Amino acid sequence: MTMIINSTITKFFRKAFRKNLLFILLFLPFTTCSKKEILQAESIKTTSGWGYTISYKDKILIKQTIIPVISETKSFSSEDDALKVAGLVVKKLNQSISPSVTKNDLILLKIKM
Numbered sequence: 001m002t003m004i005i006n007s008t009i010t011k012f013f014r015k016a017f018r019k020n021l022l023f024i025l026l027f028l029p030f031t032t033c034s035k036k037e038i039l040q041a042e043s044i045k046t047t048s049g050w051g052y053t054i055s056y057k058d059k060i061l062i063k064q065t066i067i068p069v070i071s072e073t074k075s076f077s078s079e080d081d082a083l084k085v086a087g088l089v090v091k092k093l094n095q096s097i098s099p100s101v102t103k104n105d106l107i108l109l110k111i112k113m
Helices: 002-032 079-094 103-108
Strands: 039-046 049-056 059-064
Touching (some): 039 079, 049 079, 079 103
Antiparallel strands (some): 039 049, 049 059
């Protein structure tokens, strides 16, 4: 009697194991091989300097043509400055925090205002 119960239990666990293994082998490649889309930052030339765009899947999410936070309507003086701020915004978005830029952020990035 004990042997029949052990045999039945063994068969049950083998069958369950095969089902789980089949599930893993069929669906795992779909979840791990999917292309991860990333945010892309690009500089843009404006009439008075530089700005940046941040896009996702070829759609522009943010277009910033002026330096945020300062009282003047002024573009970034260099492409490098625009890309530094764009990089900060992308980093914040990837961390799921507010992408807003503060005056302190601009000072820490050494942005010419």
